[in-house]
Amino acid sequence: MTLNLKAKIYTDENAAREHLERIQWPEGPICPHCGAINEATLLAGKSTRPGLWKCRPCQKPFSVTVGTVFERSKISLTKWLLATELLTSSKKGISSHQLHRMLNVTYKTAWFMSHRIREAFIPEANEGPLGGEGQVVEADETEISKSIKSRSRGRKSNLKFVSLIERGGKVRSRKITGANHPISMDINAALYANVDPASILHTDGAKHYKYTKFNLTHESVDHNKQFARPGKLAPMIHCNSAEGYFSIFKRGLVGTYQHMSEQHLSRYLAEFDFRMNNRAKLGVTDDMRAVKALEGIKGKRLTYRRTNAG
Numbered sequence: 231m232t233l234n235l236k237a238k239i240y241t242d243e244n245a246a247r248e249h250l251e252r253i254q255w256p257e258g259p260i261c262p263h264c265g266a267i268n269e270a271t272l273l274a275g276k277s278t279r280p281g282l283w284k285c286r287p288c289q290k291p292f293s294v295t296v297g298t299v300f301e302r303s304k305i306s307l308t309k310w311l312l313a314t315e316l317l318t319s320s321k322k323g324i325s326s327h328q329l330h331r332m333l334n335v336t337y338k339t340a341w342f343m344s345h346r347i348r349e350a351f352i353p354e355a356n357e358g359p360l361g362g363e364g365q366v367v368e369a370d371e372t373e374i375s376k377s378i379k380s381r382s383r384g385r386k387s388n389l390k391f392v393s394l395i396e397r398g399g400k401v402r403s404r405k406i407t408g409a410n411h412p413i414s415m416d417i418n419a420a421l422y423a424n425v426d427p428a429s430i431l432h433t434d435g436a437k438h439y440k441y442t443k444f445n446l447t448h449e450s451v452d453h454n455k456q457f458a459r460p461g462k463l464a465p466m467i468h469c470n471s472a473e474g475y476f477s478i479f480k481r482g483l484v485g486t487y488q489h490m491s492e493q494h495l496s497r498y499l500a501e502f503d504f505r506m507n508n509r510a511k512l513g514v515t516d517d518m519r520a521v522k523a524l525e526g527i528k529g530k531r532l533t534y535r536r537t538n539a540g
Contacts, residue, residue, distance in 0.1 A: 262297035322482035351504035361429030370472035414438035
């Protein structure tokens with residue numbers, strides 16, 4: 231579906247606000263102060279800003295952006311919605327410089343907007359585990375190295391992360407550091423927190439998967455000899471889904487972002503995970519993906535100071 235830049239939600243502030251209210255309040259306005267649902271009155275005084283409600287039980291005013299990543303922003307909602315659409319529909323991401331030019335805001339503002347939207351991509355902590363009985367979950371790790379054109383190739387400071395991918399399903403990526411402990415400890419923690427113990431784990435021949443303390447049925451393939459081989463519990467043992475995901479991520483890094491600092495890596499991982507988990511192959515269109523992102527803005531207040539602090 232082609233992005234319609236002339237859609238009313240991108241040009242009219244009232245339409246943008248009503249669109250966000252329909253997504254955030256499907257059963258009526260929800261007070262962010264006391265949690266009352268559909269117990270608020272829309273204020274309509276001449277000096278009252280549009281979209282301001284007053285909760286009858288607690289008597290406190292609020293709008294649809296209170297308690298979200300958009301709270302206290304001076305940027306128009308039309309630009310917020312357009313930035314969200316652009317970031318969710320661009321397979322390899324969209325740079326802050328590009329947003330700065332398209333939205334007619336400063337680069338600093340575009341950068342902050344991007345990180346706020348990435349914060350909305352972070353999934354809720356109560357999401358269920360990946361995999362399940364008889365399902366394959368691939369696990370693989372990679373690292374982000376500095377350009378060999380201008381920097382040394384020492385690997386000690388490279389950023390590293392592990393991705394856990396359901397075969398044909400969703401992905402979750404986690405930063406791994408190996409700081410003051412073996413990388414296997416980070417990988418074990420990621421597996422324990424995110425994978426159903428009834429799943430079948432497919433990995434490459436890396437040693438840190440052989441000594442995992444998490445009790446998973448484990449099959450591996452030695453990449454020094456082959457990329458895939460027949461399995462006993464699954465037709466083929468491979469990590470091709472993870473390799474494909476890394477390919478998209480690194481193309482986004484090289485072609486769009488060029489640099490990712492360690493303090494923001496988790497948000498970039500959340501961005502690429504979100505698009506992968508809501509891809510067209512799973513029946514999600516660009517518009518549906520943008521709506522899912524806007525559903526995730528609630529309860530994720532992010533200040534500029536905290537963004538800079540990582």
